[in-house]
Amino acid sequence: MSLADFFSPISISDFCSGTDFYSSQFGKSIAAYEESFPDLQSPELKPHLVLIGVEEERVSVNNMGTKKSPDAVRKYLYNLYQGDYQVRIADLGNIQAGATVRDTYVALKTVVEELIKLDMTPIIIGGGQDLTYAQYMAYEGLEQRVEVAVIDAKFDLDQENGEETALTSNTYLNHIILHQPDYLFNLSNLAYQTYLVSKESVNMYDKLFFSTMRIGMMAGRLDQAEPLIRAADMVSFDIGSIRASEAPGNANAFPNGLYGDEACQLARYAGMSDKCSSIGFYEYNPTFDPMGHTASLVAQMIWCFIDGYYNRKNDAPLVPKSAYIIYRTTLENDDYELVFVKSKKSDRWWMQVPYFGSKSINERYYWVPCRYEDYQQAVAGDMPDLWWKTHQKLQ
Numbered sequence: 001m002s003l004a005d006f007f008s009p010i011s012i013s014d015f016c017s018g019t020d021f022y023s024s025q026f027g028k029s030i031a032a033y034e035e036s037f038p039d040l041q042s043p044e045l046k047p048h049l050v051l052i053g054v055e056e057e058r059v060s061v062n063n064m065g066t067k068k069s070p071d072a073v074r075k076y077l078y079n080l081y082q083g084d085y086q087v088r089i090a091d092l093g094n095i096q097a098g099a100t101v102r103d104t105y106v107a108l109k110t111v112v113e114e115l116i117k118l119d120m121t122p123i124i125i126g127g128g129q130d131l132t133y134a135q136y137m138a139y140e141g142l143e144q145r146v147e148v149a150v151i152d153a154k155f156d157l158d159q160e161n162g163e164e165t166a167l168t169s170n171t172y173l174n175h176i177i178l179h180q181p182d183y184l185f186n187l188s189n190l191a192y193q194t195y196l197v198s199k200e201s202v203n204m205y206d207k208l209f210f211s212t213m214r215i216g217m218m219a220g221r222l223d224q225a226e227p228l229i230r231a232a233d234m235v236s237f238d239i240g241s242i243r244a245s246e247a248p249g250n251a252n253a254f255p256n257g258l259y260g261d262e263a264c265q266l267a268r269y270a271g272m273s274d275k276c277s278s279i280g281f282y283e284y285n286p287t288f289d290p291m292g293h294t295a296s297l298v299a300q301m302i303w304c305f306i307d308g309y310y311n312r313k314n315d316a317p318l319v320p321k322s323a324y325i326i327y328r329t330t331l332e333n334d335d336y337e338l339v340f341v342k343s344k345k346s347d348r349w350w351m352q353v354p355y356f357g358s359k360s361i362n363e364r365y366y367w368v369p370c371r372y373e374d375y376q377q378a379v380a381g382d383m384p385d386l387w388w389k390t391h392q393k394l395q
Contacts, residue, residue, distance in 0.1 A: 003114060004037035006107045007093040015078040027078035031090045038090035040118060049306060050115050052124045053094035056104040059168040060128025063251040065287035070094050070125040072286040076299035085310040105134035112138035116277050123302060124280035128169040129156065132236040135280050136176050145185035149232035151266055153241045153257055154196040155189055185393060188228040191215045191241045191258055209389040222265050227369035229269040235279040239298065249284050249294025260297050267301040271308020274316040279305055313346040318367060329378045340375045349375060353390045366394055
């Protein structure tokens with residue numbers, strides 16, 4: 001079975017606001033599946049980024065209508081102008097809802113896994129956020145530990161029923177956390193709102209040494225979230241994390257949340273991450289977006305991800321050493337030192353967390369993206385929380 005068998009074609013003319021696209025608009029440069037499936041093998045034509053629409057809404061809780069989102073977003077995305085770089089983007093069309101929701105998950109998992117193996121970055125336009133589970137499943141066959149970043153106003157898990165919880169857009173994290181085999185290294189939940197999250201859920205994240213960041217911690221300091229996004233292999237963006245006044249196209253929208261420009265900046269952080277190999281934009285519902293403002297915002301978020309991708313600094317992994325400045329500091333009453341590195345190219349920081357002999361000689365330490373403030377904290381003699389959490393997971 002080829003990848004083309006999973007997709008239904010689209011019609012580019014449906015997304016053009018005029019008679020034709022201008023030469024620098026995305027609509028002119030995206031290789032879309034209309035009559036023939038894009039060439040994903042040719043070295044000259046092989047795309048860097050791949051758009052995937054998913055028409056699945058059956059377990060998107062209280063938000064029926066999300067299956068219409070891929071084409072609604074394309075209508076705005078195709079009319080945007082690309083930056084000062086030559087894009088190579090393919091649009092494979094839409095994965096239609098399978099006979100069961102599980103069928104859709106299998107299709108999306110298979111497609112994303114194959115694209116990552118071909119060294120292409122999928123950009124998924126859903127559908128409900130339960131599709132994050134299929135996005136995560138794509139990494140199972142890649143034989144690596146996975147870090148997941150979820151941008152959401154709440155934690156989509158059910159602590160009452162645990163393993164018995166049915167998979168929906170409100171409970172998909174249960175299935176990611178409990179999935180066997182376990183290849184989840186870290187889960188970060190960004191932009192959550194405290195009054196939408198139970199204290200039991202926050203405590204569970206702490207016990208598992210997962211990362212969280214409240215919306216209040218990000219207000220006016222969005223760069224605080226950048227290291228957590230830079231550490232992620234995959235990113236899942238719930239449009240419900242954006243305040244209703246900025247993105248009304250969601251039946252579950254809240255009055256508070258991210259501003260539109262903040263959402264775009266977070267998407268750009270994901271694009272700039274050398275590690276991010278897939279991203280999904282979920283829970284947009286055209287039914288509640290008659291003016292198209294939310295579709296336009298999602299299109300601009302995708303533009304920012306693309307812009308970040310083509311501005312990657314390629315400073316991870318951390319070689320050669322000459323491209324970095326190394327800082328060492330010792331905590332009080334500790335026998336070992338903390339090692340930090342700063343990229344001369346991007347001014348981004350990492351810290352070294354040792355395995356302490358629990359791994360092979362080739363895996364003596366783990367590099368964790370961090371902030372300058374983590375280095376300052378270590379210099380002041382305090383153990384950075386991020387170092388401690390990472391160390392516990394490496395035991």
